Amino acid sequence: MAKILVIDDEKSIRNTLREILEFEGHEIQDAADGAEGLKKIESERFDLILSDIKMPKIDGLELLERSLELQSDTPVVMISGHGTIETAVEAIKKGAFDFIAKPLDLNRLLVTLRNALDRNVLIKETKQLRKKAGTEDEIIGQSDAILKIKEMVDRVASTDARVLITGENGTGKELIARKLHRQSTRNGLPLIEVNCAAIPSELIESELFGHEKGAFTSAIKQRIGKFEQAHNGTLFLDEIGDMSLGAQAKVLRALQENKITRVGGEKEISVDVRIIAATNKDLREEIKQHRFREDLYHRLSVILLHAPPLRERKGDVSLIANHFLIRICSEHKVGPKRFEAAALKALEAMPWTGNIRELRNVVERLVILGGNEITAGDVKQFAGNQ
Numbered sequence: 001m002a003k004i005l006v007i008d009d010e011k012s013i014r015n016t017l018r019e020i021l022e023f024e025g026h027e028i029q030d031a032a033d034g035a036e037g038l039k040k041i042e043s044e045r046f047d048l049i050l051s052d053i054k055m056p057k058i059d060g061l062e063l064l065e066r067s068l069e070l071q072s073d074t075p076v077v078m079i080s081g082h083g084t085i086e087t088a089v090e091a092i093k094k095g096a097f098d099f100i101a102k103p104l105d106l107n108r109l110l111v112t113l114r115n116a117l118d119r120n121v122l123i124k125e126t127k128q129l130r131k132k133a134g135t136e137d138e139i140i141g142q143s144d145a146i147l148k149i150k151e152m153v154d155r156v157a158s159t160d161a162r163v164l165i166t167g168e169n170g171t172g173k174e175l176i177a178r179k180l181h182r183q184s185t186r187n188g189l190p191l192i193e194v195n196c197a198a199i200p201s202e203l204i205e206s207e208l209f210g211h212e213k214g215a216f217t218s219a220i221k222q223r224i225g226k227f228e229q230a231h232n233g234t235l236f237l238d239e240i241g242d243m244s245l246g247a248q249a250k251v252l253r254a255l256q257e258n259k260i261t262r263v264g265g266e267k268e269i270s271v272d273v274r275i276i277a278a279t280n281k282d283l284r285e286e287i288k289q290h291r292f293r294e295d296l297y298h299r300l301s302v303i304l305l306h307a308p309p310l311r312e313r314k315g316d317v318s319l320i321a322n323h324f325l326i327r328i329c330s331e332h333k334v335g336p337k338r339f340e341a342a343a344l345k346a347l348e349a350m351p352w353t354g355n356i357r358e359l360r361n362v363v364e365r366l367v368i369l370g371g372n373e374i375t376a377g378d379v380k381q382f383a384g385n386q
Contacts, residue, residue: 002047006030007037034058053080075116141316145308157183165278167307170357173278181234189233197239204247215264241281310352318344324363342376
């Protein structure tokens with residue numbers, strides 16, 4: 001159930017919207033003009049605001065600006081019986097979630113409100129996860145390669161430049177993507193992650209762009225895709241080298257036009273999304289083999305970052321191992337443990353074909369099976385057979 005404020009100077013409209021939205025299970029408050037609506041926004045928090053544009057005292061566009069100053073996370077949907085393209089564009093530019101013309105289409109209204117509320121939940125969950133995560137997503141290391149990555153992230157994070165991150169499995173490409181988003185101007189909005197390798201090729205388009213009810217046999221209701229969920233935020237396309245050529249073509253169009261169309265739909269939907277992509281494949285070779293589009297590669301690779309394998313940054317192994325040791329002891333609720341110097345030397349000497357992911361698994365095994373002081377013998381006994 002959402003708490004919704006309806007602002008309209010026509011009592012019949014307010015009553016109709018109240019009846020419809022209360023039937024949908026929402027808690028409704030209303031206001032007869034912009035000034036009354038603003039007072040309510042100043043004194044209470046709402047999950048969504050539905051406001052007319054042409055109103056006495058304070059019009060809807062001014063109300064929109066002031067409401068976003070007071071409650072920046074609350075989506076505002078504008079409605080108007082005097083709607084023009086120019087008015088709709090102005091409302092969206094000022095921060096409105098959407099614009100709906102009167103007479104109101106009930107289905108369009110309910111879909112828009114549901115989308116706005118779903119996106120608001122994502123934003124709140126993202127903020128909660130960010131607080132919970134703390135330093136979990138920090139890039140650990142002092143090697144030249146890692147310092148170069150940190151420097152590049154600091155330089156490009158505040159821009160909207162697309163970034164392509166390359167590197168072997170387990171090298172921390174997703175950590176770089178999260179750091180880019182966290183340091184960007186979009187960090188108050190969601191970072192939506194999509195593992196392209198984990199989604200069957202026949203479902204990837206629906207996952208990215210959404211689908212309309214009835215678009216295919218199992219499409220029993222409308223679905224909002226990842227591009228729409230990431231609107232004004234960041235979309236992280238992990239393992240993009242595994243994406244089908246058909247989906248690549250649609251992603252390219254979305255990047256060119258900043259518009260998407262849901263599967264089974266005809267309406268073009270504008271999206272403002274920063275794209276960060278990652279792959280463990282050599283995309284140049286994939287292009288030669290006609291498995292990846294060269295034009296998409298050039299769209300994605302405005303900034304190229306390479307996550308080095310752990311074997312090329314052995315000096316960072318001790319730092320990362322101690323970082324994991326503290327976290328894993330906390331997760332398993334065991335007393336503090338430490339590595340003896342020889343144990344860290346033994347870890348540094350390992351080949352780490354699975355990179356940071358493998359190192360984490362080894363440290364977890366040592367925490368569970370080793371003593372309070374983890375020795376070189378523990379490393380040899382419990383970390384040798386991978």
